[in-house]
Amino acid sequence: MAEKEPKFTRDLPESRRRQLIEATARSLARHGLDGTTVRVVAAEAGVSPGLVRHHFAGMHDLIAETYRWTGKEVEKGLRAALAAAPDQPEAQLRAFVDASFSTPMLNPDLLGVWLTFWSLTRTDPVIHEIHGKVYADYRKRLQRYISGIAEEKKLGLDPRIAALALTALLDGLWLEHCLDPSTFTASEARQIAHDWVDNLKAGRFMAGAKREEPAPAVAKVG
Structure with missing residues (x-):
């Protein structure tokens, strides 16, 4: 006689943790x-509050893990877009720009979650550390693409400074568009960022560039 399958199965710990993390992200949004x-998180996930405490030390721990998870999800979306682009620095950089203003990235829920993390970065050492890691990885990717373009075009610029500038531009456009989409369209945001790349290629980005010092004036004698 065949054994009956059990009516209920115990979720794997990682699966349950992810369920709680996703519920936390929805609640924060x-x-x-x-x-x-x-x-609130337990109700959102459809579990008991005790199960939340079983998997996480408390809300602080759960929110920190939610930031890590959100950062990975954003990175996953960017990687998918980059995988479809030619493996060349400029093509990868432009694909990054386009992906930054794609529909998933402009989800209002993502804005709500991200603003919470940003607000905690200044006061919470754990969140500050996670923020540093997420953005360091983000900038390193941009710096790699910019370095490749600079090498191809023989540009005398500092790729680290250029990556900082582009990060600030993309973040600013993303934030403003998410806060008030009537200000400008996602297409216009992409165009602004692509214009920045055009200026970079043309050698018009000079922040951090090494400039030749003018030769000292030689006083005439006699």
Whole structure:
């Protein structure tokens, strides 16, 4: 006689943790930091509050893990877009720009979650460390593409400074568009960023570039 399959199965710990992390992200997007509690997350995930405490030390631990997970999800979306582009520095950089203003990246829920993390970065050492890691990886990728373009075009620029400038531009456009989409379209945001790349290629980005010092004036004698 065949054994009956058990009616219920125990979720794997990683699967349950991810379920709680995703529920936390949804709660942060809808209710903000103050409205995201163990009970709210448990209700969102459809589990008991005790199960939340079983998998995480507390809300601080859960929010930190949610930041790590969100950063990885954003990175996953960017990687998918980059994989479809030619493996050349400029093509990869332009694909990065386009992906930064794609529909998934402009999801209002992502804005709500990201603003929570940004607000905690200045006061919470753990969140500050995670933020540093997420953005360091982000800038290193841009720096690699910019270095490749600079080498091809023989540009005398500092790729690290250029990556900082582009990061600030992309973040600013993304934030402003998410806060008020009526200000400009995603297409216009992409165009602004692509114009920046055009100026970089043309050698018009000079921040951090090594400039030749003018030769000292030689006084005439006699």
